[in-house]
Amino acid sequence: MSEAPHLTFDLEKPGMSNGHLVVPEGADCEALSLPVVSLNKGEGPRLLITAGCHGDELEGPIVARRLLEWLPEAQVCGRVVIAPMLNPPAVKACSRNTPIDGLNLNRVFPGRSDGSVTERIADAVARVLLPWTDTVFDLHSFGLNWDFSPSSTTHPIADPVLMAKTLQMAEAFKLPMTLVWEHPGSPGMFDTLAQNQGKVFVCAEFGGGTVSFDAIALYEAGLRNALIALGLVEGKPEYPTFRQQKVTQTFETRRSSDELKSPARGIFEPRCSVLDQVKHGDIIGALYPMDSLTADVIAIRALGTSIVYAIRSGAYVEMNEAVALVARPVNQ
Numbered sequence: 001m002s003e004a005p006h007l008t009f010d011l012e013k014p015g016m017s018n019g020h021l022v023v024p025e026g027a028d029c030e031a032l033s034l035p036v037v038s039l040n041k042g043e044g045p046r047l048l049i050t051a052g053c054h055g056d057e058l059e060g061p062i063v064a065r066r067l068l069e070w071l072p073e074a075q076v077c078g079r080v081v082i083a084p085m086l087n088p089p090a091v092k093a094c095s096r097n098t099p100i101d102g103l104n105l106n107r108v109f110p111g112r113s114d115g116s117v118t119e120r121i122a123d124a125v126a127r128v129l130l131p132w133t134d135t136v137f138d139l140h141s142f143g144l145n146w147d148f149s150p151s152s153t154t155h156p157i158a159d160p161v162l163m164a165k166t167l168q169m170a171e172a173f174k175l176p177m178t179l180v181w182e183h184p185g186s187p188g189m190f191d192t193l194a195q196n197q198g199k200v201f202v203c204a205e206f207g208g209g210t211v212s213f214d215a216i217a218l219y220e221a222g223l224r225n226a227l228i229a230l231g232l233v234e235g236k237p238e239y240p241t242f243r244q245q246k247v248t249q250t251f252e253t254r255r256s257s258d259e260l261k262s263p264a265r266g267i268f269e270p271r272c273s274v275l276d277q278v279k280h281g282d283i284i285g286a287l288y289p290m291d292s293l294t295a296d297v298i299a300i301r302a303l304g305t306s307i308v309y310a311i312r313s314g315a316y317v318e319m320n321e322a323v324a325l326v327a328r329p330v331n332q
């Protein structure tokens with residue numbers, strides 16, 4: 001019988017504590033030590049900041065780690081626990097899924113203590129870090145081959161009170177887009193587990209395959225805005241500039257109608273940019289069939305008035321693969 005997942009330090013200790021969340025060994029790999037920092041300034045909000053869930057999304061781990069350069073000084077109350085690298089094997093391999101068992105950490109919550117390594121990480125996070133907190137910021141980015149607007153996102157939540165609180169928290173990031181994202185209902189998401197326990201959970205989405213200086217600056221500004229809104233630090237929120245715009249808007253996107261798919265296999269070329277407004281019939285991209293050069297290039301068109309939230313930034317796609325995601329203002 002292996003040991004239970006645990007922290008190497010006491011979360012109740014005042015001030016700054018550094019240590020690890022130990023994920024016990026299993027049949028497939030030895031024990032993992034996930035770096036964790038606790039900043040305990042007593043009464044106030046209890047916030048967990050996680051990053052590195054998907055190993056190919058590296059903005060989150062950088063921004064979470066950079067918090068240590070200023071947050072210990074700036075924090076005025078409450079408690080913040082930062083776990084910048086939830087899935088070390090995936091981060092080291094720059095892979096969305098854990099290379100050891102091929103699983104997506106954000107699809108296996110609440111995990112299993114006797115499962116494979118990804119399930120054991122989820123179990124450790126769910127049992128040791130999550131119970132302690134009332135708000136979670138999970139820092140992601142959109143992954144390779146996509147261009148998209150920096151966003152704070154949530155999914156529709158059945159409880160209207162928790163939905164309103166979560167949306168308010170997401171909007172406090174003041175990023176160009178706040179998105180209520182109707183998800184296909186994938187089981188095992190960290191969001192769903194936390195929300196089912198009544199916690200406010202906001203997922204930030206940034207970047208796009210390459211870690212850029214601009215994206216990191218935006219990410220950091222958004223996170224700071226959210227910390228101000230929670231009352232953990234003092235200051236005035238700023239609207240970060242993205243592509244010459246300084247706006248923040250709240251949108252929703254529906255899986256069934258707002259995801260545009262490739263009608264055939266081939267190379268996708270974007271014909272618009274994120275945050276562009278499109279109307280019915282506008283061309284958002286082109287698909288170049290490559291198996292036969294006599295086949296026509298196919299125009300992919302918008303189905304209605306909407307804003308382009310995410311678009312493939314040029315990739316070989318299979319038939320029915322998503323190439324763009326559009327969104328509409330909430331309640332329209």
Ligand SMILES: [Zn+2]
Nearest residue numbers: 054057140141
């Ligand atoms: Zn992710």
